[in-house]
Amino acid sequence: MEEKTTFKGISAYPGTVYGKVFRWKQFKRKREDRTDLSPDEIKEEVELLKKGLLKTEEDLSDLVQKSKQNRELSEILESQIVFLNDPLFRARVFERIAQNNESAGLALETAVSSLYDEFQSIPDEFFRERADHILDIGKRIESNLYPDKAGDQSKIPDDVILIAKEITPSEMIQLGKSRLRGIATDFGGKTGHTAIIARNYGIPTIVGLKNITSHVEDDDYILLDATKGILNRSPGIDEIKLAGIRSEIQKTQPIREISDGPREIKTKDGKKFSLRANIDSEDEVDLAFEQGADGIGLVRTEILFIRYVEFKPTEEEQFAVYKRILLKMVGRSVTFRVWDIGADKMENGYEEANPFLGNRGIRYLLRHPHFFKEQIRALLRASEFGTMRIMLPMITTLSEILQTKALVAECLEELKQTGLVITKKIPIGIMVETPACALNLPFLGNHVDFYSVGTNDLLQYLLAVERNNHLVGDLYNPWQVVFLLLLKNIADVANSQKKPISICGEIGSDPMFTAVLIGLGFRDLSSALPLMREVGEKVQEISSWKAKLLAEQVIGLAGEEKFEEIETLVLETKG
Numbered sequence: 001m002e003e004k005t006t007f008k009g010i011s012a013y014p015g016t017v018y019g020k021v022f023r024w025k026q027f028k029r030k031r032e033d034r035t036d037l038s039p040d041e042i043k044e045e046v047e048l049l050k051k052g053l054l055k056t057e058e059d060l061s062d063l064v065q066k067s068k069q070n071r072e073l074s075e076i077l078e079s080q081i082v083f084l085n086d087p088l089f090r091a092r093v094f095e096r097i098a099q100n101n102e103s104a105g106l107a108l109e110t111a112v113s114s115l116y117d118e119f120q121s122i123p124d125e126f127f128r129e130r131a132d133h134i135l136d137i138g139k140r141i142e143s144n145l146y147p148d149k150a151g152d153q154s155k156i157p158d159d160v161i162l163i164a165k166e167i168t169p170s171e172m173i174q175l176g177k178s179r180l181r182g183i184a185t186d187f188g189g190k191t192g193h194t195a196i197i198a199r200n201y202g203i204p205t206i207v208g209l210k211n212i213t214s215h216v217e218d219d220d221y222i223l224l225d226a227t228k229g230i231l232n233r234s235p236g237i238d239e240i241k242l243a244g245i246r247s248e249i250q251k252t253q254p255i256r257e258i259s260d261g262p263r264e265i266k267t268k269d270g271k272k273f274s275l276r277a278n279i280d281s282e283d284e285v286d287l288a289f290e291q292g293a294d295g296i297g298l299v300r301t302e303i304l305f306i307r308y309v310e311f312k313p314t315e316e317e318q319f320a321v322y323k324r325i326l327l328k329m330v331g332r333s334v335t336f337r338v339w340d341i342g343a344d345k346m347e348n349g350y351e352e353a354n355p356f357l358g359n360r361g362i363r364y365l366l367r368h369p370h371f372f373k374e375q376i377r378a379l380l381r382a383s384e385f386g387t388m389r390i391m392l393p394m395i396t397t398l399s400e401i402l403q404t405k406a407l408v409a410e411c412l413e414e415l416k417q418t419g420l421v422i423t424k425k426i427p428i429g430i431m432v433e434t435p436a437c438a439l440n441l442p443f444l445g446n447h448v449d450f451y452s453v454g455t456n457d458l459l460q461y462l463l464a465v466e467r468n469n470h471l472v473g474d475l476y477n478p479w480q481v482v483f484l485l486l487l488k489n490i491a492d493v494a495n496s497q498k499k500p501i502s503i504c505g506e507i508g509s510d511p512m513f514t515a516v517l518i519g520l521g522f523r524d525l526s527s528a529l530p531l532m533r534e535v536g537e538k539v540q541e542i543s544s545w546k547a548k549l550l551a552e553q554v555i556g557l558a559g560e561e562k563f564e565e566i567e568t569l570v571l572e573t574k575g
């Protein structure tokens with residue numbers, strides 16, 4: 001049999017690079033595991049653990065200070081400090097030493113492994129991918145328990161493609177990023193920390209390659225096409241030449257000058273185009289403003305659940321954050337998506353067989369109106385400080401919209417009773433992320449002010465493919481003809497209704513799709529910050545009529561499932 005040469009994974013940050021492999025070998029510590037400690041030895045191991053925990057907190061605090069210029073990275077580390085000081089976590093380890101007579105290293109490993117398994121069993125992918133927090137903390141504590149046996153993680157050659165089973169957040173932050181041309185890992189998802197940090201540093205990265213570490217060796221030369229999510233361990237000369245032509249995406253320059261505020265980008269034939277930013281943290285707002293974004297197309301408000309130690313942020317905490325975001329954008333539009341959460345995040349012990357089709361998004365919020373109204377009131381109060389839009393997730397029926405608008409009316413009246421009269425009309429829109437919503441737009445349009453397409457969920461619901469399931473990952477393909485036709489239908493309906501329509505899902509950040517989306521009828525995209533410049537350049541490179549012709553050709557090829565031909569056509573189309 002011919003040995004496998006190409007591997008398909010999940011693109012975490014696009015770019016195409018050709019280079020030499022360096023396999024990241026995580027250091028294996030040798031320790032003496034015991035379960036027969038005497039009372040005096042138990043005291044010694046408890047003190048050893050206390051010192052290890054204290055040193056770990058000092059290390060993390062130092063890393064937070066070094067990462068202050070990038071709030072998203074420092075927040076990852078701050079959340080680890082919070083977890084490190086969690087009394088339940090500490091109790092588990094200390095109890096194993098005291099009750100099971102275990103040595104500190106063994107007690108730590110057992111407790112960490114148990115907690116990791118618990119996180120992995122949570123149905124929600126967002127929380128499962130954050131289980132790497134626990135592994136990371138465990139490794140840090142262990143290295144401080146046995147510092148003389150720690151490995152040197154700094155010896156990475158220059159200009160290599162790093163191959164690893166997985167990389168923990170703090171390892172990723174401490175790696176010499178300037179030495180790396182690209183990253184490829186066996187494990188991980190698009191929203192995991194490796195992917196998040198890779199995007200922040202602009203390193204072409206593919207995650208979820210399953211077993212790439214067992215198929216490459218140090219000093220092999222490979223082609224990493226992180227735009228398509230494909231790693232080729234034996235590329236041809238033409239592919240290598242092409243990799244040299246397709247430059248890595250730069251994120252340091254703004255998409256336009258901002259001295260006079262945001263200016264609409266135009267296609268080559270003069271059609272106006274809006275480019276907004278998706279943000280995951282408050283501090284990304286400054287960068288969005290500096291980059292010249294037309295506004296914020298998506299604020300994922302559920303990130304507040306990660307920021308605050310208390311599981312549910314209060315109305316006042318929410319109001320303060322929303323107000324600061326609006327003030328920082330200085331009048332530019334900000335779209336706040338209300339909590340896109342499920343019962344698994346809010347109710348201890350509550351489990352659903354299929355949370356993706358369960359009590360999540362607007363469904364959960366309407367079943368918990370007091371909780372929902374806290375957020376609505378916070379948003380309404382903050383609206384006085386900028387230009388706000390409110391967006392509802394997981395809409396499938398008209399009644400969900402009407403019930404939400406009724407709650408908004410209640411909140412307006414409650415605020416009026418306290419002396420606060422909201423005079424602004426705040427546009428309320430919906431995420432188009434279920435087939436039911438997409439096909440129902442002719443009827444929903446009379447009750448909403450704008451639409452934003454959440455392509456990630458829309459694609460998985462349309463194709464009945466969980467996007468993070470590697471067993472069916474090859475089916476999660478945005479070039480599928482039914483998906484393209486549905487996007488065109490959404491744009492056609494919205495444009496006929498004269499309703500603002502944007503895309504805030506992953507393909508809105510993918511320069512490969514920009515021209516096709518223009519051709520399908522979209523004139524407003526919301527992109528991940530590092531990719532805004534590249535997306536903006538793609539808009540300016542193509543005429544709207546040429547984009548429409550391209551979209552028609554792509555749909556024809558998609559109907560025949562000629563996906564490689566589609567990507568070649570898109571890459572070659574100019575003007």
